[in-house]
Amino acid sequence: MSPIRKATTHVNQNEGLIFEKSSPGKYAWKLPELDVPEVDPAKALGAAARSDLGNMPEVSEIEIIRHFTRLSTWNYGVDTGLYPLGSCTMKYNPRVNEVASRMEGLAGAHPYQPEKISQGALLIMKVLSKCLTEITGMDAVTLQPAAGAHGELTGILLVRAYLESKGNPRQKILIPDSAHGTNPATAAIAGYAVENLKSNAAGMVDIPSLVAQTNEDVAALMITNPNTLGVFEREIAKIAEILHAKGALLYMDGANMNALVGKARPGDRGVDVMHMNLHKTFSTPHGGGGPGSGPVVCKQILEPFLPVPVIVTRPNDTLAFDYERPRSIGRVRAFYGNFGMLVRALAYIMANGPDGLRQTTEDAVLNANYIRKKLQGYYDLPYSTPSMHEVVFSDHLQTKNGIKTGDIAKRLIDYGFHPYTVTFPLIVHGALMIEPTESESKEELDLLIDAMRSIAEECERDPKLVLEAPHTTRVSRLDEVTAARKPVLRWKPRQQPAAAD
Amino acid sequence: MSPIRKATTHVNQNEGLIFEKSSPGKYAWKLPELDVPEVDPAKALGAAARSDLGNMPEVSEIEIIRHFTRLSTWNYGVDTGLYPLGSCTMKYNPRVNEVASRMEGLAGAHPYQPEKISQGALLIMKVLSKCLTEITGMDAVTLQPAAGAHGELTGILLVRAYLESKGNPRQKILIPDSAHGTNPATAAIAGYAVENLKSNAAGMVDIPSLVAQTNEDVAALMITNPNTLGVFEREIAKIAEILHAKGALLYMDGANMNALVGKARPGDRGVDVMHMNLHKTFSTPHGGGGPGSGPVVCKQILEPFLPVPVIVTRPNDTLAFDYERPRSIGRVRAFYGNFGMLVRALAYIMANGPDGLRQTTEDAVLNANYIRKKLQGYYDLPYSTPSMHEVVFSDHLQTKNGIKTGDIAKRLIDYGFHPYTVTFPLIVHGALMIEPTESESKEELDLLIDAMRSIAEECERDPKLVLEAPHTTRVSRLDEVTAARKPVLRWKPRQQPAAAD
Amino acid sequence: MRYLPKSDAERGLMLREIGVRTIDDLFAPIPADFRVKGDLNLPRAFAESEIVDYFRQRSAENGAGYASFLGAGAYHHYRPVVIDSLISRGEFFTAYTPYQPELAQGTLQAIFEFQTMICELTGMEVANASMYDGSTATPETVMMAARVTGRRGAVVARSVHPEYREVLATYARHQGVPITNVGFLENGRVDLKALEQAVNDTTACVLIQSPNFFGTIEDVAAAADIAHRKGALLVVAISEAVSLGIVKPPVEADIVGMEAQSFGVPPGFGGPYAGVIATKEKFVRQMPGRLVGETHDKNGKRAFCLTLTTREQHIRREKATSNICTNQALVALMATVFMTVYGREGLKELAKHNLSKAAYAAGEFGKRAKVLFSGAPRFNEFVVQTKEDPKAINDRLLEKKIVGGLPLKKFYPELGNAALWCCTEMTTRAQIDAVVKEVAQ
Amino acid sequence: MRYLPKSDAERGLMLREIGVRTIDDLFAPIPADFRVKGDLNLPRAFAESEIVDYFRQRSAENGAGYASFLGAGAYHHYRPVVIDSLISRGEFFTAYTPYQPELAQGTLQAIFEFQTMICELTGMEVANASMYDGSTATPETVMMAARVTGRRGAVVARSVHPEYREVLATYARHQGVPITNVGFLENGRVDLKALEQAVNDTTACVLIQSPNFFGTIEDVAAAADIAHRKGALLVVAISEAVSLGIVKPPVEADIVGMEAQSFGVPPGFGGPYAGVIATKEKFVRQMPGRLVGETHDKNGKRAFCLTLTTREQHIRREKATSNICTNQALVALMATVFMTVYGREGLKELAKHNLSKAAYAAGEFGKRAKVLFSGAPRFNEFVVQTKEDPKAINDRLLEKKIVGGLPLKKFYPELGNAALWCCTEMTTRAQIDAVVKEVAQ
Ligand SMILES: Cc1ncc(COP(=O)(O)O)c(C=O)c1O
Numbered sequence A, B: 001m002s003p004i005r006k007a008t009t010h011v012n013q014n015e016g017l018i019f020e021k022s023s024p025g026k027y028a029w030k031l032p033e034l035d036v037p038e039v040d041p042a043k044a045l046g047a048a049a050r051s052d053l054g055n056m057p058e059v060s061e062i063e064i065i066r067h068f069t070r071l072s073t074w075n076y077g078v079d080t081g082l083y084p085l086g087s088c089t090m091k092y093n094p095r096v097n098e099v100a101s102r103m104e105g106l107a108g109a110h111p112y113q114p115e116k117i118s119q120g121a122l123l124i125m126k127v128l129s130k131c132l133t134e135i136t137g138m139d140a141v142t143l144q145p146a147a148g149a150h151g152e153l154t155g156i157l158l159v160r161a162y163l164e165s166k167g168n169p170r171q172k173i174l175i176p177d178s179a180h181g182t183n184p185a186t187a188a189i190a191g192y193a194v195e196n197l198k199s200n201a202a203g204m205v206d207i208p209s210l211v212a213q214t215n216e217d218v219a220a221l222m223i224t225n226p227n228t229l230g231v232f233e234r235e236i237a238k239i240a241e242i243l244h245a246k247g248a249l250l251y252m253d254g255a256n257m258n259a260l261v262g263k264a265r266p267g268d269r270g271v272d273v274m275h276m277n278l279h280k281t282f283s284t285p286h287g288g289g290g291p292g293s294g295p296v297v298c299k300q301i302l303e304p305f306l307p308v309p310v311i312v313t314r315p316n317d318t319l320a321f322d323y324e325r326p327r328s329i330g331r332v333r334a335f336y337g338n339f340g341m342l343v344r345a346l347a348y349i350m351a352n353g354p355d356g357l358r359q360t361t362e363d364a365v366l367n368a369n370y371i372r373k374k375l376q377g378y379y380d381l382p383y384s385t386p387s388m389h390e391v392v393f394s395d396h397l398q399t400k401n402g403i404k405t406g407d408i409a410k411r412l413i414d415y416g417f418h419p420y421t422v423t424f425p426l427i428v429h430g431a432l433m434i435e436p437t438e439s440e441s442k443e444e445l446d447l448l449i450d451a452m453r454s455i456a457e458e459c460e461r462d463p464k465l466v467l468e469a470p471h472t473t474r475v476s477r478l479d480e481v482t483a484a485r486k487p488v489l490r491w492k493p494r495q496q497p498a499a500a501d
Numbered sequence C, D: 001m002r003y004l005p006k007s008d009a010e011r012g013l014m015l016r017e018i019g020v021r022t023i024d025d026l027f028a029p030i031p032a033d034f035r036v037k038g039d040l041n042l043p044r045a046f047a048e049s050e051i052v053d054y055f056r057q058r059s060a061e062n063g064a065g066y067a068s069f070l071g072a073g074a075y076h077h078y079r080p081v082v083i084d085s086l087i088s089r090g091e092f093f094t095a096y097t098p099y100q101p102e103l104a105q106g107t108l109q110a111i112f113e114f115q116t117m118i119c120e121l122t123g124m125e126v127a128n129a130s131m132y133d134g135s136t137a138t139p140e141t142v143m144m145a146a147r148v149t150g151r152r153g154a155v156v157a158r159s160v161h162p163e164y165r166e167v168l169a170t171y172a173r174h175q176g177v178p179i180t181n182v183g184f185l186e187n188g189r190v191d192l193k194a195l196e197q198a199v200n201d202t203t204a205c206v207l208i209q210s211p212n213f214f215g216t217i218e219d220v221a222a223a224a225d226i227a228h229r230k231g232a233l234l235v236v237a238i239s240e241a242v243s244l245g246i247v248k249p250p251v252e253a254d255i256v257g258m259e260a261q262s263f264g265v266p267p268g269f270g271g272p273y274a275g276v277i278a279t280k281e282k283f284v285r286q287m288p289g290r291l292v293g294e295t296h297d298k299n300g301k302r303a304f305c306l307t308l309t310t311r312e313q314h315i316r317r318e319k320a321t322s323n324i325c326t327n328q329a330l331v332a333l334m335a336t337v338f339m340t341v342y343g344r345e346g347l348k349e350l351a352k353h354n355l356s357k358a359a360y361a362a363g364e365f366g367k368r369a370k371v372l373f374s375g376a377p378r379f380n381e382f383v384v385q386t387k388e389d390p391k392a393i394n395d396r397l398l399e400k401k402i403v404g405g406l407p408l409k410k411f412y413p414e415l416g417n418a419a420l421w422c423c424t425e426m427t428t429r430a431q432i433d434a435v436v437k438e439v440a441q
């Protein structure tokens, strides 16, 4: 009997590209009758007029519904099941968030509408701001950044502006070798050189190296805490001290705040500035890649440099945007950020309350440790330091059979799960980075554990089964090399319509 | 290579019963704090108080989302693809209908709220009523019936009340042998005996038989037009005459109005009363079995007998319900019918306009005839009379290989389609009743045709393949006999939780 | 037309393939003089944005934003948002009746869960997949009782929802079902003595509702006893399903005919709702409506299918237990999601909130008007008798965007200036206080 | 907490399996004095119904139901309802970035279609999977031009959206990108002579917007010519995507940085929107952001995957083309559905309605005030100069539930009492007439 308990296969629709379903004369739109004189575009626009829209599709409404419905069935989402992507915090996306963010006065609001009729939105931003500073133990906030990486950039620019105000923006940002790729990329965009910081045997920042590398050239350290191994940097207070002693600041990548909310506040132990990923910790949906939201919280010293505008309370108690911020780093985005995500995050915080948020964090850590305990022995644990919200194994025990983490991940698909994170963190060779989040029941965790154990066994008994996985999906093992070598990045009409597969 | 172009298999989640996911202490609800004194139920209700809710589930919100999401992926809907169930008119369910019917003032309206604040709903009902009488060529309407069969009952009760008012309700209803099962069932509930009426070789009502059987005992004939073979009863005017000459009335089952809207009006040719299925012709969703809506339209002579209330316009031009209808058959349902479906049907009519509705009918007939043409020869066509909106083949050519219509239907599933109707009409042995509706593109029709041809070929070449189909679904060929012999109609806790399949 | 997936060129091509010249050739079976010439007199085609605007206007004319004290068979309960997000999945709402179980296990399993939960809540052994609504379930239960007992008569409490009784009367008349009505006592309950007198050996069933139309909880056991002693069945109607969270289920009944609207279904100006019939196992073959049963597939896997279909019209035609075909499946799914959200503890708490709000309101009303039927327990509705015509009170309330209780004169003229008020978990104390003030004026 | 699928008993069981006594044992890695004691100072837990009420109140305070003449980078277009019903499918909105193509073909194919449609509309050869928005796409395009040309300077038209320019300035400052601003002429277009003077052989790119911030369509070919003659690239920003239905695409540009909000994305108080960058094939390896490519699987089936990832931060870290990771995928999906609904003919008609409404409005305004920049064609926005401060006009309009045009004093003090007005297909003639009347007062 198949060891696979969680999934089976079922008939699934094929579907071509929308362009292949197009034919002239089909349509899915209708405009109300024009109540003003019709303008002849050729006359009004002259040479700037366009007459043809090329290969834009022509299809009817039902074809659109079916097209995207069918496509959707090829995806796996949090709604489908456990989504253990480490560092991604694939938690439940509450439906009430979606309802709240679609309310007419919120979704329909124009960013330039008068403040008088924007008090609702302003209050949401204000309340969320308060919640975020309270949760992190920080003093001030900007909600403008559109995602985590954007928040990083904003935060590092705050550091830069602050140091500049002290006379020297400095040259370098220290980044641990376990850091996420956005950290060094951000530092570079902010005009800094990146200097690597080694992790120690416990997977934490190596304090002696930090001491050695911290000098007056260093603007900041970007630390992730818990770091990408899921390990809490216990020496965080000391790290802050070391930096502060040299006039450098401590930036924290808050992507892993799901391990801390309600349990510990970075601001209480020396962090000067950090971003959060509302699309991780605060339950806003990942949407197949975005949108996210990356608010930045900071200490008082950085507050003058926050992007414009900031929200203020007017003497008459109404809320307003303040643009008169001469020391601001300027805007990092038009308008006020991904407002719709702010609505969702606040709805999430309100649904939880302080006790719910704490319980959430506890369950996230509980789940990760449960998996760790149950898979230990089956997979190699390169760092034995205690785990917080995620656990990172390696494929060390499986490589002898020629099997890598990516193969195990593919085989997990046959067992009805989305794979864990495979390419990251770089300090673990062949990493299996597993973050279950608090949203998983014991039942779902046990199924994952069974699946992972069964795969470990398959690696011994039948490596080919694993190496050729997945066996149950519409498509399997794509030729990614050809994709990159001869990029085909758009459909073209000349290409023969591929036979429906 | 597989001849199956439209579908493949893909990994799909298993999911137990919700009761099997329950554990005490999990929950998905929260009530606001009670702002009045809490009442002790034991005190307030005494012996009538209940303390335990038995095996009601205890699960969290994400488990609910996943549970029903996973279940949904086991279904096939119009959104999935062509759904050729004959007599069911599985057309596109426009999304704007759903939006309209969920508007706060409509979905939230209480049926007893004062008419003063119900003018919106009343207007919707009034406008829809006008549209339906215009489309059918009738004089009056009730929107109260909840589905087609309920409309049939209402219509037959109108007939009965009318005949009673003439002194004699009479004894019998004539029903063609091709009729849907609800027709005879309805007649029986309305207190009538059912007399069968033979179809002639063309699949139509046999006029000589009708003449012979129509007498003063006959209250009405229930005719379906086009009938369940998809054949238009050309002699409809004559049929009406024959009945009327004996004082009997002509009831039309309007389930197949999708073949007539905008092209012909039953009221123009002697039909006295008919129901419509808004969930067929007027695009309201079938919802996995309902809800529907079965308005009844009738001629002036039957109008006094309509169920209470009816909508009237007051002298001050406001709309109101009139309950003072002494000759009414009474209510057939509380309140005013499935109002939400009325909203959807009106939205559909408005989206189409008169020209759109005509085009819709034409496309429905075009699609059926296209399939007929392309499958003729591959499958037996028991009646060669021209088809309107559906075509009925038989399995005559396949039975020699031991293959029945139900087997072909199951094999069609592997080809990515929902089966056609198999059990009906009774006058065709081994019927394949195919109604594509207007909602199908030529591409989708061609795929169906290819699939049906390919199956015809498989019936010759590899009957076992067909007899054991479907091969690609989660479950296949259920033991329906055991289900009926030893009915298990509810989950019980004692039963060992079935191992997740 | 934007819903039609065809270009004119494709239409032409298909006509050629069929072998006809024009589309009208395909309509030749319809005699020419019968065919519509030109356009019907219907609204011209609207853009989608115009449709949205049109219904938005109708919605605005229809009491959007009013607080309401109406119950009487349609209840304002909070609808958890997951309901609509789940039932809006195309695989649920655009599917047909699950006749092909290989492509309908989702619908089938959900119905099986619905049937189970209804059994748990009502104390019955089997429940069907749904009926149109509570009112049409009423004649169906009575006709079912007639089939079971081989008798015809029904003895019906006047405290059953008046419109349910009207529907019953419409059906009963042509079924030759004689109906005897039985009144209610000072405490709002059915007059058991009169009931006892009315029941005889031609009685197929006794029909009561609990909580009844006045919100009063009936003595189901006593009614059952009376019915059973004469060989009749007891049918219990339930129109406020939330009551089952805290009110003892009618286990003594033989058949329960219930309205599930309270379980997550919007009041929607009266529909669609979902009726459901539940009964004892031994009566299942006389039950109307679809049933889902558990079975296994050819590989032994657990699976679900429609079963006992020989009761139904598509098999038995004029001998079927009912003519019902299309039911209210999607609404039953809403109810299933609702029951799952609240579950074992939540339904209890929800019911307790309803109970508490109504008790508070009745108490407040009692200070300034007469609350009738105080001698028996009630759930979330109660009847208030005022000096003033309740319509006048309601007119004043309407100006404050509050819809008052249902005036009862139409249904029960003997109760004078009485109105039926309902409080649910949605009713706030502030609203109650505001309303009571108006009554006292 | 209702989102958490665990009972306390299960928690206890799991702790035992792990081998610890209490949950706090698992938090031991956090120094005790660092741990939060007690509850944070946050709102107490709300019931779902309370959350809905809370945001309903905020919505009501936020201009629900107002007509609007605002554009300026955020547009009120009708959103076909299919958009939300499709993107609300859990398989789309609860999925992660499609790193595992076997479980993400839906997202991947949809992005591939998005990329294709953006190419069709912009006249570019490749487009990425999205950027945060139009404003942040701006510095990204400029930095990209710098990478392509090996130069740093940017010459920027002042008729580019002021907030896009502000964002560019924030980024440019630390990238050492010198920015030269170029003004506009009487006809609202960029001053090509000044542009020509500003461009030199250190110029990486010229940045213009078309239709520009004033709604005026720029002479893209002329600007391209100037840039190209000096070896610089032309970057064209587009903030009103619907213009592409009727305005010649900027085929002469080398890079297009565009805001797709107009394509079915609600104004949403400023976001989430979706930026997108499109360019020539030869520049693709310098492009930031994700790209989906067509390939085949091991069985030769067509399939899609993320590609050219060596440009990205997770591979290249500090050498990546951008630090962007999370983008705006679901918003791009909205845009994809929108573009599919309108398609080849509909986008043209839609654009024509916008053009016609704005032309009518400009004509009406012109009768009573000064419409600036009349010498060049415009799309759906125009600038009106009034005697009165536009804020005063707007205050009066607000009382009629109309939001007037955007006063420009803040961004362009030199224009005096000017405001930027926008008309879309949603604007009615009646609204325009009402507004013009107010202006003339
Ligand atoms: C640790 C860490 N930092 C930063 C980021 C970047 O966040 P975003 O994708 O929102 O830009 C991620 C995202 O995966 C992350 O895991």
Ligand SMILES: Cc1ncc(COP(=O)(O)O)c(C=O)c1O
Pocket (backbone or CB within 6 Å): B087, B088, B147, B148, B149, B150, B180, B182, B183, B224, B228, B253, B255, B256, B277, B292, B293, B294, C324, C325, C326
């Ligand atoms: C011809 C015909 N008549 C009547 C009906 C009954 O309609 P309903 O299911 O709405 O009760 C049907 C439904 O399938 C039908 O096909």
